[in-house]
Amino acid sequence: MAEKVDWPARPDLSLALNRMGTFDWDLDSGQMHLDPTALEVMELRPDEYNGTLLALRKRIPPDESARMDARVAQALKGGRDHYGAYFRIRRRDGSSRWTHIQGHILRHSNGRPYRIIGVLRDASLDPRDPGLPGRQDEGRRRMTGVVERTTAILAHARTVNDVTDVLKDPEALGHLGAVSVMLGIVDGGRIHLVAEGQLGSYVPEIEYTRIDAAFPMSKAVRTLQPVFLRSREEFQERYPLLWPYIEPLSVRSGVYLPLIAQGRPIGALGLLYSRDGDFTAEERNVLVALGSGIAQSLQRAMLFEQEHDLAEGLQRAMLPRRIPEVPGARIAVRYRAARMGRDIGGDWYDVIPIGEGRIGVMIGDVEGHDTDAAALMGQLRIVLRAYVTEGHTPGTAMSRASAFLRELETDRFATCTYAEADLNTGRLQLVRAGHLDPVVRRGDGSCHRVAVAGGLPLGLPPRERSGTGSGYPVTTLELHPGDTLLLCTDGLVERRGADPDVGMREFMEAVRDGPTDVEELADVLCDLVGDAGGGDDMALLLLRRRGSPAPRGSGPLRQHLAPGDPEGPATARHLVRAAAAAWGAGERADEMELAADELITNALVHTDGGGEISLRLTPEGRIRIEIEDTSSALPRRREAGDWAVSGRGLMLVDRLADAWGVEARGSGKCVWCEFLATSAAATPGPAAQTAAANG
Missing domain, CATH: 3.60.40.10 (PPM-type phosphatase domain)
Structure with missing residues (x-):
């Protein structure tokens, strides 16, 4: 005898008899309550569910879970109050079943969502394939997004290597579901395979193939039409030369797209898949659009490399x-x-x-x-x-x-x-x-x-x-x-x-x-x-x-002093101050500069051929300044009167320097003076050398 049901039936009984459960999702805490019917729809026992989304993941395949997350996020960010979607769950026996979810979003006065209350029902009795429109929409958006992202990335490619790097990146074309991505470039009467994709599905034995060979990539280049292969049997029947390389791979279908630029083929793109089945008209259109974008980027990169090689060749020819x-x-x-x-x-x-x-x-x-x-x-x-x-x-x-x-x-x-x-x-x-x-x-x-x-x-x-x-x-x-x-x-x-x-x-x-x-x-x-x-x-x-490094010391630094050159003395003074700073005698820089200036003036005023200033740090830690000139007349100290305009130069050098002297040279003489540097200056390091250079 059938169970007696009150009339009219209670709402909870109506929902349960039609396998429709309810859920209440607290967005702030992340807790989701499922009533007993909702647990039955998800084929979960009460002890298997702890009130979190993580517990539901065992029943929802990863791709379906990602699609649902995207749908909910879109509704929350878009300010909507409702959303609904079909998705598949994985049953205990391993089979799959369609389920439908519908939720109402509660928001605070400022618009922030805080709770979703909804219905979860068994959709296995819905007509035909209830999730097909949703999957088609998601697939269309996904494939269109792949084409847009790939085209945007390829817009920055300037070399063929840049193009191949994009194609080998799993993030670029992996969303198309391909297990391998191959790029071939037309090189005379051959096709050179220059890029291999994911999962080790590259076939190195056919790196070079003739355009008239019985390969799908060759046919795509010859006919300027894409080649679609829907099954492993089709690979074997249509391309027996390729089949020995495809047979050990996890490949069940593929497409080979001609890359056409300015009406001529410049290469081909191969995509291999692990799924059987034909390609829909929409998939074919998207793939053709993808091939067109890659062809334009590849041609631009090839022209750039040709022009760059020409420029570099011309440049090197002049060196x-x-x-x-x-x-x-x-x-x-x-x-x-x-x-x-x-x-x-x-x-x-x-x-x-x-x-x-x-x-x-x-x-x-x-x-x-x-x-x-x-x-x-x-x-x-x-x-x-x-x-x-x-x-x-x-x-x-x-x-x-x-x-x-x-x-x-x-x-x-x-x-x-x-x-x-x-x-x-x-x-x-x-x-x-x-x-x-x-x-x-x-x-x-x-x-x-x-x-x-x-x-x-x-x-x-x-x-x-x-x-x-x-x-x-x-x-x-x-x-x-x-x-x-x-x-x-x-x-x-x-x-x-x-x-x-x-x-x-x-x-x-x-x-x-x-x-x-x-x-x-x-x-x-x-x-x-x-x-x-x-x-x-x-x-x-x-x-x-060549040769072994000399014993420590430093210098010499030399500067030619030309008669009538107004910049010569200034440059010499710069070298003196730089040497003083680098060789640990910065506190004596003024004394060294004044003494050197007097010796430079003597050389320029009393000789016709100018001279040369030389500075070096001796191993004993003394900074030696030498002024060479072409005059054989030796300088001498003399007392200057109160109103005399000259005669004090050597007196200043004598008072300022620790030592000074004159040496006769074959073509003239050398007047020198020495200043004692600090003990640390005997072995100046890189910082001191840099200070000398920067003055």
Whole structure:
């Protein structure tokens, strides 16, 4: 006899008889109450449910759970009061069943949701496939989103490697459900497979295939039509040559899309799936759109690489074809072109053997990034090399190169540093035209920037000046055995959007901590640039004097003093103060500068040929200042009257210096004075060397 039911039936009984349960979800605490019928719908016993969403996960497959989470989040964020959706649950016997949920969202007065009250029902008796429209909508949004995201990412791809990196990224195309993504590029009559996707499903044996071969990727390129394979049997029947490679893989279907740009095939994209079944019309349209976006990005990347290779080839053709072997030195050079398409930079370097153990090295940078800059670079390198080879002094050679560039009337300028080294004595002469200061790394690993007296960039009109100076003063220092001279262009140390000093600090740290071998050190320094400095080209030259490091001491720093050169004494005073700060005698800098100034004045006033100032730190911890000139007349102390305008110079030197004296030289004389530095100055470290360079 049937169970008697009151009329009208109670609401809870009506819901239970139709397998409709209720839930109450507290969003703040995360607790969700399910009534007994809702637990039956989810096929959960009361002891299996602890009131949390985590307990429901065992009945909801991950993909369905993700879809439901997205639906609820969309309703909460969109300000809606209701939502509903179909989803599958996993039954105890392993089968699946459709379930429907409908919820009402309660909100505070400010609109913040705090509770959801709803109904959960068994939807297995609903007509046909109740969740199909929802799944189709979700799939459509998912696939469209994949195409949009992938196209946006590929818009920034500038090389073929950039494109392949995107395609190999599981986040990019993995949402399409493919277990493997393959990219082939047309190369003559062949297809070169350049990218392989996920799960190790790549087939390396067919890395190169002919376009007329019986492979699906080849057919897509030949016919300009996509090839869809719906089952493993179709792989085996249609492409028996490919089947031996597909058979051991977890692949059950696939699609091969032609990549067409400007009406011609440039490659093909292969997607392999672990599912059987045909591709819907909508899926095919989305995949074709995806192939079109990838084709445009791939063509853009290929054109960029071709233009970049052409620019770099032209640039390298204008640089020295080889660096000569120089006895007594090891030299390393590097050049890296800017990543700016066909734009060509004007950076250059050169090495010039002069003879008798002397060698000239230069580095420079012409303004601009175009063919004019490259052409001027080639002309400047050759003309400066010619002036040096003719025997002109460094300052004169630089001055003539500047005049040459002005005569070309190009409205361009160039920066340059030229160094001439005598590898027998270690004497290094440097001249700078608006370029970065060079860096010297000592044999003990310490390094510092060398404050080279500079002139204007090449090609600019010279300043109005008196006397016969070239406008490019020469700074002289000692390159000891084991010391390394480093010259570079600003592309190596400048960082886009960063403080200019950041790159220089990184450069100095890399030099200080880097390997001794110049080739290895050059590689380390080039690695500093990476992709950060891709907007400018870069040149680097390293010269290391062979031999064991000399005993500790430091210097000498030298500066030529030309008659009538108003900048010479000022530069000399700068070197004196820098040396005092670096070598532990900063408190005596004023005394040293005044004494040196008196000796410089004597050399310039009482001789015709000018002179040279030299500073060095002796192993005994004394700073020695020497002024050489071409006059054989020895200076002498004399008493000056109250109203005399001269005669007090040597008296000042005698009072200020710890010791002084005069030495006859073959072509003149040397007047010297010494100042005792602190005990710590006998072994100055990197910080002191940097202070000397920065003054």
